[in-house]
Amino acid sequence: MSKYDVVVIGSGPAGYVAAIRAAQLGLKTACVEKNRNKADKVALGGTCLNVGCIPSKALLDSSYKYHEAKDAFDVHGISTGKVSIDVPEMIKRKDAIVDQLTGGVGGLFKANGVTTIEGYGKVLAGKKVEVTAEDGSTSTLEAENIIIAAGSVPVEIPPAPIDQEVIVDSTGALEFQSVPKRLGVIGAGVIGLELGSVWARLGSEVVVLEALDSFLPAMDQQIAKEAAKVFKKQGLDIRLGARVTDTEISRKKVKVSYTLNDEEKDETFDKLIVCVGRRPLSNGLLAADSGVNLDERGFIFVNDHCETDAPGIYAVGDIVRGPMLAHKGSEEGVMVAERIAGHKVSMNYDCIPSIIYTHPEIAMVGATEEQLKADGVPYKSGSFPFVASGRALAANDTTGMVKVLAHEETDRILGCHIIGPSAADLVQQIVIAMEFGSSAEDIALTVFGHPTLSEAVHEAALAVDGRAIHMPNRKKRK
Numbered sequence: 413m414s415k416y417d418v419v420v421i422g423s424g425p426a427g428y429v430a431a432i433r434a435a436q437l438g439l440k441t442a443c444v445e446k447n448r449n450k451a452d453k454v455a456l457g458g459t460c461l462n463v464g465c466i467p468s469k470a471l472l473d474s475s476y477k478y479h480e481a482k483d484a485f486d487v488h489g490i491s492t493g494k495v496s497i498d499v500p501e502m503i504k505r506k507d508a509i510v511d512q513l514t515g516g517v518g519g520l521f522k523a524n525g526v527t528t529i530e531g532y533g534k535v536l537a538g539k540k541v542e543v544t545a546e547d548g549s550t551s552t553l554e555a556e557n558i559i560i561a562a563g564s565v566p567v568e569i570p571p572a573p574i575d576q577e578v579i580v581d582s583t584g585a586l587e588f589q590s591v592p593k594r595l596g597v598i599g600a601g602v603i604g605l606e607l608g609s610v611w612a613r614l615g616s617e618v619v620v621l622e623a624l625d626s627f628l629p630a631m632d633q634q635i636a637k638e639a640a641k642v643f644k645k646q647g648l649d650i651r652l653g654a655r656v657t658d659t660e661i662s663r664k665k666v667k668v669s670y671t672l673n674d675e676e677k678d679e680t681f682d683k684l685i686v687c688v689g690r691r692p693l694s695n696g697l698l699a700a701d702s703g704v705n706l707d708e709r710g711f712i713f714v715n716d717h718c719e720t721d722a723p724g725i726y727a728v729g730d731i732v733r734g735p736m737l738a739h740k741g742s743e744e745g746v747m748v749a750e751r752i753a754g755h756k757v758s759m760n761y762d763c764i765p766s767i768i769y770t771h772p773e774i775a776m777v778g779a780t781e782e783q784l785k786a787d788g789v790p791y792k793s794g795s796f797p798f799v800a801s802g803r804a805l806a807a808n809d810t811t812g813m814v815k816v817l818a819h820e821e822t823d824r825i826l827g828c829h830i831i832g833p834s835a836a837d838l839v840q841q842i843v844i845a846m847e848f849g850s851s852a853e854d855i856a857l858t859v860f861g862h863p864t865l866s867e868a869v870h871e872a873a874l875a876v877d878g879r880a881i882h883m884p885n886r887k888k889r890k
Contacts, residue, residue: 416442418752419541419555421533421697424458425465425738426729427561428517430745434559435524437753442553443526444533444543449514450507454530456517457510458563459730460738463583466513468606469769470506471586475613476771487808497614500589529553535560537701539724557724557752560704560712561745562697564690564730571669572598572659572686578666579659582607585685591615596668596681600627600650602768603687605643609770612647619679621654621670623688630766632780632829634795634815639774639831642811659684692731707733717758718748726752740764763846765839772812773835777843778827781817790820794852794875796868798832800883803863809833814872816842816852823851823876834865841869852876 417439420431431443447462449455455462475497482495521528531543531551541553566581568574576584585607591614597604600622612618627650628636643650651672658669669678692710703722705713712727714720720727726748729741743759750757768774784791795815798804812832818825828842845855855873860866871880878885 413540413552413554414442415554416440416527417555418442418557418559418749419444419533419553420559420561421535421541422458422561422563422729423456423517423528424561424563424729424741425460426563426741426745427458427559428456428521428745429742430559430561430728430749431526432520432524433746433749434752435526437749439557439749439753441526442529442555443521444529444531444541444553446530446532448546449511454528455514456521456528457514458561459565461513461517462510463586465738467506467510467586468582468603468610470509471502471610472606472769472771474502474505475610479613484808497591499591499614503587503589506586532696533562534697534699535702535704535725536699537703539722542699555724557726559745559748560697560720560725560727560731561729561741562693562731564736565693566687567689567691569598569656569686569688571656572684574686575661578661578664578682579684579686582685582687585611585683585687588683592682593617594619594679594681596621596666596679596684598656598668598684598686599688600624600652601687601689604685605648605768605770607685607687608648609643609646618648619681620648620650621656621668622650622652623655625653627652628774630780631774631776632815632827633782635774635776635813635829635831638812639768639770642772642831643770690730690736694731716761717751718744734761735764735766737764737766760847763843765836765843767836767839769836772809772832774831775835775839776827776829777839778825778846779817780827780829784817784826789826791817791826792820792852792876793817794872794877794880796871796875796880796883798865798868800871801863801865801868803865803867804833806863807833814838814868816855816869816872816876818852818876823853825850825852825855828869828872832865832868838865838869841866 418434418441420427420443423445435441447455531545534542595616595618597608597620600620608618654672656670660667666684667680694710704720714732718726728744730736747759765777797813799810804810815829817827852873860870874880
């Protein structure tokens with residue numbers, strides 16, 4: 413029986429980061445991974461690197477460059493002639509990026525002394541992990557500490573069974589070899605909007621069917637309303653309150669039946685993407701006597717430090733409570749490794765950014781205006797449109813705004829919401845500010861380079877107290 417200080421189950425962003433940090437802290441560490449890639453080799457990196465964050469961003473960037481060359485270069489005086497897209501070549505590039513990054517995780521494991529063990533890991537009693545290899549053989553690892561980072565998988569719905577040919581999940585949507593003439597998307601969440609955007613830019617007629625009656629309900633609604641207008645202008649036909657009841661495949665097309673405003677409707681598509689969320693991959697992961705408990709939704713129950721009910725066993729990432737975000741899982745992995753090594757480390761769950769990588773990007777951190785109203789928190793807000801940004805105008809990328817929320821009495825920043833160019837990077841400035849307990853005035857008094865997109869963050873912070881320079885202020889200047 414092999415013995416380790418730490419055994420990590422899963423090599424996604426939560427697992428591989430936990431394993432590397434544990435090894436850096438001098439702990440003998442192994443990481444168990446069951447997934448395999450197209451070359452039938454162990455696929456390190458989890459959903460994010462293999463079939464999630466990274467490949468989807470590769471397609472988003474490729475499709476946006478195509479859109480720019482086809483529809484947006486002329487404003488710069490650039491003539492391209494007829495522009496075409498080679499979809500198989502685009503997919504090939506995406507696969508190459510995935511191979512490079514997953515191979516990079518393997519290189520980092522070797523550099524840090526992490527042992528990779530191929531197979532399916534199962535937590536047994538007594539802090540043991542049973543590993544079932546591809547050929548069905550089993551072995552057992554003994555560990556002082558176990559970190560469960562098994563991740564999540566797409567949710568399937570009975571009315572639309574996945575065949576990965578005509579009806580696909582988010583993984584299958586990354587493998588299309590041609591542009592569907594008509595594309596249906598079930599779910600107007602992050603994944604649905606991103607994948608819908610990719611294929612809409614490349615020429616698909618995209619219809620998004622969302623069961624909820626509100627659009628992006630977790631987002632600040634001022635930003636969500638702006639996003640809805642932008643996506644409509646881009647050609648995404650988003651139908652709220654549309655509940656899919658049945659699908660029927662015939663001649664490589666799919667007829668989707670759904671209800672909308674109490675009416676029965678149907679649409680026929682060349683491809684249908686089902687992206688209605690993800691669920692924790694906890695089935696078969698725990699022996700009955702492992703001491704680790706699940707909640708009613710299949711998530712592993714943990715405390716604020718990701719400790720399970722079994723001493724010495726931790727769980728991080730998508731398989732525990734909180735947002736299913738790669739960066740959240742990674743930082744949980746670091747926290748757990750540090751705590752195993754005896755360091756008193758905690759994680760600030762109030763400062764986790766969320767991002768939608770459409771164009772324009774949408775990003776947020778902290779509370780929304782609706783949450784503050786519901787909680788009775790006195791607040792003030794300031795916003796600044798990118799159309800007033802010199803740098804955005806120079807780049808011909810002026811859609812959207814920055815919105816900053818601060819406490820009415822203390823001026824402490826409570827949230828930031830952005831739709832616009834480089835929103836994912838701009839919001840990080842406020843994440844750092846919030847981590848240090850900054851006020852809106854702290855941002856307002858900071859010198860920002862000119863001309864930059866970051867000046868929009870500066871101006872929004874100034875606008876909180878009616879002090880914006882490059883736009884008229886609604887409030888009386890103080």
